[in-house]
Amino acid sequence: MNHRLIRCMLYATLITVLLAGCGPTPAASTPTQEPALTATFTPEALPTPTATHTPAPSLAVLLAGPGADTAQAGLLQTALNEIITAAGLHWQVRQQLTPADLGPAVRLVVALPPDPGLTALAAAAPGTQFLAVGIPGLEPAANLSLVGAQGPRPDQQGFIAGYIAAMLTPDWRVGAISVSDSIEGRAARSGFLNGAVFFCGLCNQSYPPFYDYPRYVELPASATAAEWQAAANHMIDYYVETVYVVPGAGDAAMLMTLAAAGVNLISSGVPNEAIQENWVLSFSSDPLAQVQAVLPQILAGQGGQNLPLPLEFSQINPALLSPGKQALAKQVLADLLAGYIDTGVDLETGENKD
Numbered sequence: 451m452n453h454r455l456i457r458c459m460l461y462a463t464l465i466t467v468l469l470a471g472c473g474p475t476p477a478a479s480t481p482t483q484e485p486a487l488t489a490t491f492t493p494e495a496l497p498t499p500t501a502t503h504t505p506a507p508s509l510a511v512l513l514a515g516p517g518a519d520t521a522q523a524g525l526l527q528t529a530l531n532e533i534i535t536a537a538g539l540h541w542q543v544r545q546q547l548t549p550a551d552l553g554p555a556v557r558l559v560v561a562l563p564p565d566p567g568l569t570a571l572a573a574a575a576p577g578t579q580f581l582a583v584g585i586p587g588l589e590p591a592a593n594l595s596l597v598g599a600q601g602p603r604p605d606q607q608g609f610i611a612g613y614i615a616a617m618l619t620p621d622w623r624v625g626a627i628s629v630s631d632s633i634e635g636r637a638a639r640s641g642f643l644n645g646a647v648f649f650c651g652l653c654n655q656s657y658p659p660f661y662d663y664p665r666y667v668e669l670p671a672s673a674t675a676a677e678w679q680a681a682a683n684h685m686i687d688y689y690v691e692t693v694y695v696v697p698g699a700g701d702a703a704m705l706m707t708l709a710a711a712g713v714n715l716i717s718s719g720v721p722n723e724a725i726q727e728n729w730v731l732s733f734s735s736d737p738l739a740q741v742q743a744v745l746p747q748i749l750a751g752q753g754g755q756n757l758p759l760p761l762e763f764s765q766i767n768p769a770l771l772s773p774g775k776q777a778l779a780k781q782v783l784a785d786l787l788a789g790y791i792d793t794g795v796d797l798e799t800g801e802n803k804d
Contacts, residue, residue, distance in 0.1 A: 510539040513547050513561040523562055526583065529738045530560070530745060537749050549574035558749060560741075561585065568594060579748050583737050590756045595748050598759035602735040604634040604696070605641035605795035606761055610783050611694040611716050611733070612645025612664060617775060618714070618730065619692040622646065622653040625665035627681050627704075628696040632671065636800025638696040639666050644794045644802070661688050671698060678704040686711045692730065714770055721765060732765040761787060 510530075514523040527541060534541055539557060547559065547566060552575035559578060561568055563585045572580045572594040582588050584598040608626070615624035626642040629635030646664040647653060653663050665688055667681040682704045685693050693708055695717040702722065708715060709725035721729040740760050748755070761783060766776065785791045796803045 507540045507555065508538060509542050509556045510534045510537075510558040510560065511547065511556060512541060512543045513545075513559055513566055514543065515545050515562075515564065515566045517564050518562040525738065526560065526562070526741065529742060533742065533745050533749075534558075537746075547571060552578055579751070579753050581741070581745070581748055583741055584759070590754045593753045595744065595753050595755040595757075597740050597744065597757045598735070598737050599756065600758060602759050603761070603793075603797075604638035605793040605797065605800075606786055607718075607733050608638035608641025608643075608694065608696070609645035609648070609791075609793045609795075610761070610779065610786060611638075612642035612647075613649045613782055614730065614771065614775075614779050615642075615692040615694055615716060616646040616649040616653070616664070617779070618770060621655040621657065622650040622663045623655070623661075623689055623691045624663060624693070625667070625685050625688070625690040626694040626696065627678075627685070627699050628666060628668040629671050629698050630668040632698070633798070633800040635668060635671075635696055635698060637795050637797060639668055640795045640800060640802050641793045642666070642694050642696075648791075659689060663690075665690060669699070675701055675703055679707060682707040682711075685713060692716065719765075726767070727769075729765060729767055730770045731763050731767065734762050734764045735759040736762065758787070 512523060512527055514520065523543070527543065531541070537557075544551075549571060552559075552571065554577065556575070556578050558581070559568075559571070560581045560583065562583055565582075565585045565587065568580055568582050568585065568588060569591070572578075572591055576593055578593060580594045582594065582596050582599065584601070585596070586599055586601060588594070588596055588599050590596050612624065612626070616622050624646055626639050628639040628642075643664050643666065655661075655663070665685070667684050669677050669681060678700045681700070685708065690713060692714045693716070695705065695715060697718045705715060705717075705722070705725055709728040712728070714728050714730050715721070715725065716730045716732075718732050718734065720732070737759055739762075740757055744755055744757060763776070763780070763783075768776075771779070782791070786793070794802055
């Protein structure tokens with residue numbers, strides 16, 4: 451094959467290649483797009499938002515207004531704290547309270563004298579229980595309970611004092627020193643005389659000197675120290691061996707005179723160390739135990755209670771009042787407070803009933 455032919459074949463091959471490169475450019479491929487995914491939520495799938503609300507704590511209000519005994523308020527709060535806490539309540543101490551303050555959160559109001567208007571407050575908040583401690587002049591209601599609304603009963607204290615004095619004293623040689631110008635003083639004196647007679651009957655002596663027993667001396671509350679001293683001398687001169695000194699009567703010098711003469715004493719309060727050997731016992735009317743006992747019932751919705759102040763023994767001298775005689779005296783006291791024994795005293799005058 452000659453060179454010309456070879457050259458022609460090369461040119462033909464080259465032209466074919468070039469023509470192939472000039473052909474239409476293939477279209478670029480478009481990637482297939484995936485369909486968009488959409489989430490479908492049913493109402494059950496979405497949690498419904500709820501508003502969180504913390505309820506206000508339930509309250510017990512200790513209402514001690516201006517003029518209230520702050521020491522008693524502190525003792526009361528401490529004594530009731532365990533009961534209040536166990537009921538799921540929180541204490542709040544207030545000096546005043548209006549009907550607008552008595553929302554559903556206030557479950558209990560404990561009030562001390564003077565009266566902050568409890569009758570109106572109880573009427574304005576029937577869902578709240580109220581407890582008045584030692585506030586006179588109130589009447590119980592469905593949600594208003596009272597402890598000691600009538601105050602202490604001096605006739606009952608005098609009665610049990612007379613009973614104990616006669617029980618301890620040979621030949622019933624007992625007497626009382628009292629206050630003449632108050633109903634309370636006269637009621638205590640009358641109660642003492644009746645209590646002594648309740649134990650000893652005719653109270654006749656077995657040996658001289660023969661005097662009428664039980665005896666009493668009473669003076670105005672304004673009596674001087676010399677007059678109280680004369681009252682002590684009267685008891686000594688008439689061989690009285692046990693004297694009941696009514697609260698408000700006498701003074702420390704009178705008590706010292708009686709004790710120095712060997713006279714045994716019954717009264718209230720804490721005796722001076724110098725006369726403790728002659729001190730039989732004291733009487734007290736502390737409402738705390740009464741309030742503690744009744745409060746769970748009130749919190750359970752049992753309102754409308756009306757309880758008297760308790761009468762209790764304290765400062766007992768076991769050398770003068772043995773455990774056996776204490777037990778007998780406590781039983782008589784329980785019957786007295788329960789109303790099984792009548793003191794025979796007119797509470798409006800302090801004298802014996804007609």
